[in-house]
Every structure is written in C-alpha cells, then in structure tokens.
Amino acid sequence: MFTKEIDQALFDNRIDIGVHSAKDMATKLPDEMKIAAFLEREDVRDAFISLVARGIDYLPEGGKFGTSSIRRAAQVKRMRPDLRIVPFRGNVQTRLQKLADGVADATLLAMAGLNRLGQGHRITLPLEPESFLPAPAQGAIALAVRSNDEKSLELASAINHAPTSHAVMSERALLDVLDGSCRTPVAALAQLDDGHLTIKAEILSLDGSEHFAESGEGTSDEAEAIGADVAHRLLAAAGPEFIARWSDQ
Structure with a gap:
C-alpha cells in the first residue's frame, strides 16, 4: 500500500530510483526490481x-x-x-x-x-530494544531500482551503507520465512559490531499472551542465513498450533 505508486512509476520508466521506508517494502520483490542500497540507519527505537x-x-x-x-x-x-x-x-x-x-x-x-x-x-x-524490539527494517531507507538498469544500480549502490545493509537484509530474511507461515506480530533487530552480526527476534500472539524469542549471531557475510535460521527456530518453538490459531485472524 505504501510503496505501490512509487513501484509502478519505476516499472513505467517514469523514475529510475524509488526511495522507501525499508519496513514498508514487501519481503518478496518482483523480478523486475531490486534493492540497490540502504542509507545509514536512523534511530531504530x-x-x-x-x-x-x-x-x-x-x-x-x-x-x-x-x-x-x-x-x-x-x-x-x-x-x-x-x-x-x-x-x-x-x-x-x-x-x-x-x-x-x-x-x-x-x-x-x-x-x-x-x-x-x-x-x-x-x-x-x-x-529501548532490550525490552521493546522494533519492527524489522525500522529506521532504514531503501533505494530500489529496475533489475536491468545497470546505470541506476551503480549510482545508488555507491551510497550504500554496508552495516545497515547487512543488518536489514538479515531482518528481511527472517521476515521472509515468517511471512510464508503466519500473520503474527513480528519484531526483530540485527546489529553489527566489527563485522560480527547479532539478531534478536520475537513473535507474539495478537493479544500478547504468548511470546517466543530467539537470537542468532555470525559474520556479516552470513546475515541472511542467520536471519532465516532464527525465523525457523521461532516457528519450531511456537509450534504448528500457534501458527494455525493466529494466522487467519
């Protein structure tokens, strides 16, 4: 809903770069579009x-x-x-x-x-995130381009903030796994420290009465794999009954 008009303008060649709040972007992008860069992340809280x-x-x-x-x-x-x-x-x-x-x-x-x-x-x-995790990709700005537009990809990627990119892609990988299985509330935050990535995430029932949390860590090159692994562990911890109960509400 928040990205549709800008995405359509991109596909229609009316613009070359779309600027989005990263948390509004779908986890599965059309083949015709890719994220070229993330700007340095603002306050995530x-x-x-x-x-x-x-x-x-x-x-x-x-x-x-x-x-x-x-x-x-x-x-x-x-x-x-x-x-x-x-x-x-x-x-x-x-x-x-x-x-x-x-x-x-x-x-x-x-x-x-x-x-x-x-x-x-x-x-x-x-x-503070220690007690109230934000939404995945909160605080990050993403630049989207057409997948076949090498010039715009080169221009946008020149201002990519690598630490933000690794962290947000880890969170998006987590959300991608969860989106395929449930519609429960999801919170997550990945952070980088000298090339070492940590991610904390949780899923909750809609009324907050049930709560499952997991974390993972590794190198920045493993960011997406770490996020996906944490998501799978969250689903395993919650169990199929939890997912079935809340996914259709």
Whole structure:
C-alpha cells in the first residue's frame, strides 16, 4: 500500500530510483526490481508519546492505547493486558492531534520518523530494544531500482551503507520465512559490531499472551542465513498450533 505508486512509476520508466521506508517494502520483490542500497540507519527505537503518562507502566488502569500496528499492540498488551487498543491511523500530525483530542491516552511512533520530521520534542520516552524490539527494517531507507538498469544500480549502490545493509537484509530474511507461515506480530533487530552480526527476534500472539524469542549471531557475510535460521527456530518453538490459531485472524 505504501510503496505501490512509487513501484509502478519505476516499472513505467517514469523514475529510475524509488526511495522507501525499508519496513514498508514487501519481503518478496518482483523480478523486475531490486534493492540497490540502504542509507545509514536512523534511530531504530519506538517512541512512547502521551500527554497523561511518562511511560507504559504509568498509564491508568484500562487506559486507551492508540495503534493500528499488530506488532505494537501485541507488545503493549504483553506488558499491560488491561489496556484497550484503539485504532490509530493517519500521518504523524494526525496521530498527534488524536492524542490531543483524547482519542487515546498514548501511542507509539517510530523515533526515526519523528526525528526526520523535526518532531523529536514530542517524544515522551524512547523504548529501548532490550525490552521493546522494533519492527524489522525500522529506521532504514531503501533505494530500489529496475533489475536491468545497470546505470541506476551503480549510482545508488555507491551510497550504500554496508552495516545497515547487512543488518536489514538479515531482518528481511527472517521476515521472509515468517511471512510464508503466519500473520503474527513480528519484531526483530540485527546489529553489527566489527563485522560480527547479532539478531534478536520475537513473535507474539495478537493479544500478547504468548511470546517466543530467539537470537542468532555470525559474520556479516552470513546475515541472511542467520536471519532465516532464527525465523525457523521461532516457528519450531511456537509450534504448528500457534501458527494455525493466529494466522487467519
């Protein structure tokens, strides 16, 4: 939904490079398109925003939490089962206005988006990945080109940020395996340290009551294989009954 118009313009030769939020891109791309580069990743964290509480733990009993992300809803419900999830769509300004109007007591937005829009001052509390994993590819910008366009591929790849590329491709490989099996909430974060890659990931039930986490590590050259392996281990840990129960909801 978020990438369709730009992708179509690329296929129609009206543009040569498509710029996307990487987390919006499908894990299986058409043969006619490839990712040429990732820009250096912004802050990967989710931002808690509220006018009535300084953190999720401080929201009132039975409070209203605004989000349309199944991942964020499940993670919040895991922490606070008493909270009521209310739909929260629209751009950043629309969601901030909904908070001001009392539609919800709090919401979550990506730190990266807020920073890029100059809205960082709106953040009540950044949520650290150790306790609140972000969405796969969160905070990364991807450049897409036509697969047969060698000139655009060369131009875009010249500004590729290799550490971001390895990390995000690991997360996308994980998501690719999970997307083929379930529609449950998925969170993941891969990080590079001197060529060594680590990835942490989790899947949850829609209501947050069930939770499975796995991690993996290896060299940056193994990034995609590591992500896929973690995904397979998550599916094995959750079991077929878990997948069947939540995949059709």
